[in-house]
Amino acid sequence: MSERYRSIVDVYVLLRRNGKILLMERANTGYADGQLCPPSGHLEQGESVIDGAIREAAEEVGITLTSEQLSCAHVVHHRNSDGQGRIGFFFAAARWRGEPTNREPHKCAGLSWADPDDLPRNTVGYTAAAVAQIQAGHGFSIHGWDGIDGSGNADDSG
Structure with a gap:
């Protein structure tokens, strides 16, 4: 019997x-330092994806969001190297309370x-690929899986 698949869940907030969109330059984390990404983080135990997005935005850029201010813009199944x-x-938000600052x-x-x-x-x-898919109007993509392009379609290009 095969083991049940488990995955890390990331939450991203695209403040528009x-x-x-707002981007943060990663530093001193050991992952993608010097690169840009929106406010984001891992989902914590017992937390919904909405609650995680609200928490990450507050922790990282000091803004207050409500669930009504967030809309799901995209879901991506990613595999790293x-x-x-x-x-x-x-999640995308065009309204929030507070001014984004580096917290x-x-x-x-x-x-x-x-x-x-x-x-x-x-x-x-991973972020750039998802944002490109969002800009193209796609709600779901697959990134980093062999034989699959960013849209989740089989890549026949070789």
């Missing part, structure tokens, strides 16, 4: 303002607003 699978939930300077070198159609080259690959 004036056609741009070590073969570890994870599920990422990307974790020990893990974040700074904040910047970026055009989601022209993300900086140093955006985390």
Whole structure:
């Protein structure tokens, strides 16, 4: 009998303002330092994906969100280069309370607003692929699995 599949769940918050999204520069974490990603983190035990997104936004950029202000923009099944699978939930918000500030300077070198159609080259690959899918209007994608392109379709290109 095969073992039941288990996955890490990531939550991302795409704060949208004036056609741009907020990105954070990762620093001193040991993963993707110097690269950009939206406020995000891992789901904690007993937490819903909505509660996780609200918590991460508060912890990382000091804003207050409600569940009504979040909409699910995308879900991605990602596999990293070590073969570890994870599920990422990307939530979008155009309204929130407070002004985004860097609340974790020990893990974040700074904040910047970026055009989601022209993300900086140093955006985390998993994040950039999901944002591209969101901009194309796709609600689901697969990333990092052999033989599958970012849209979740079989890649016949070889």
